Amino acid sequence: MPSILEAYEALHRGSRVLAERAGTVFPSGINHEARAFEPFPIYVERAAGARKWDVDGNEYVDYVGGHGALLLGHNRPEVMAAVHEALERGTHFGASQQWEIEWGQRIIDMVPCVERVRFTSSGTEATMMALRLARAYTGRERIVKLQEHFHGWHDLVVGRQGADDARPHSTGVPTGFYDSLTIVPSGDVAALKQALDARDVAAVILEPTGAHWGTHPLAPSYLQELRRLTTETGTLMIMDEVITGFRMAPGGAQERYGVVPDLSSFAKIVAGGMPGGCVGGREDILDFLEIRPNDPDWNGERRVAHQGTFNANPVSAVAGIAALKIIAEQDDVARADAATAALVRGINDLFKSQSVPGSAWAASSMWHFNLGYDAPHPADVEWTIEEQPRGILPALVRPFRQALYNHGVDLMGNSGGMVSSAHGEREVGETILAVGAAVADLRAEGLLD
């Protein structure tokens, strides 16, 4: 019987050829670090619903979902029709257009904290803008972020944010840039309080489900404490909803958990599978983007400047409108949540019945694995256990993912995935079988007890 690696190489010959070519064009052959994979990544040719197909004709149940952008699955007909129609009119008018208004209005109608919106072209730009607005509004420079929480790749939040690191880091960022950044352990109320006590912090930014879309879960009670402490100290609360927005509820994590921040960043689902993002929040804060006629002091010295060629482009706008309309009016959020719950329960049953050291859990339609240690099982689906999950042990990550590819499943990152409303019973059943087969492969190679 071929090994996991031999099977991977045999099934993905076309991908290997493309990866070799890509290696001569891009550093490491890729354009997003999450797409790096050993010995080479798969090259995908087309997608539909909950599935995608690679250049070798292999079919996958897809848990990447456009890096989380596709709550409605690939190629949802209403979204595709809107995009096709928009393309007929042109891709960019270099001017304001009517669709951006409906797009922004829908966000205001759906998300509790949003009174005003400003579109950007990505989530990275949205968190950058939110932090800049917070500094402008409060007149304070210090930012607090939580250890490991991911907010894109601009200077302030860039790089590897490992638990031992005092600061995010990537070379190429000026020395001293981080002097006004404080990183506190995620979920530690006392540390947060201490960081805010001096009342010199402009904003706290965080992922509401915990770092890396809940890989390191955060108790919802922490969000309430954070809201209380930020209000008390005149600090703004920025909920980064780039992943959770329009996924955990039509109004995002802030609706689901009932905690309303001052500002939020969005991307991914907000643009219906096209590029786009936005900052939304309190009117008095977003007003720092205003251009005031006859006020050169404000315009030159005090306001926050903002440009961006593809902000609110008409194609992203109509895709966003179509997606948000579906999410507001139909039961897609609930269906994706239900499929995720079935998947998590199925994997946990499988692990128990086969004495596999590991467990699965989820928050809304984002699910995760523990594997390779005697991990606690959640009471049902969500991680309400005190102890933090350890995820997939590092030595197992690569062979487990390779084995899952061999059996037709594509994970998001190293330890879980994003479920869409196009994932149904069939996909859930196939995935549980694939996980069982991948575990058997790991055992056959002596990698797992």
Ligand SMILES: Cc1ncc(COP(=O)(O)O)c(C=O)c1O
């Ligand atoms: C929570 C969070 N914030 C910000 C970003 C950055 O968004 P983008 O990749 O659109 O720049 C991401 C990307 O995955 C994210 O997960």
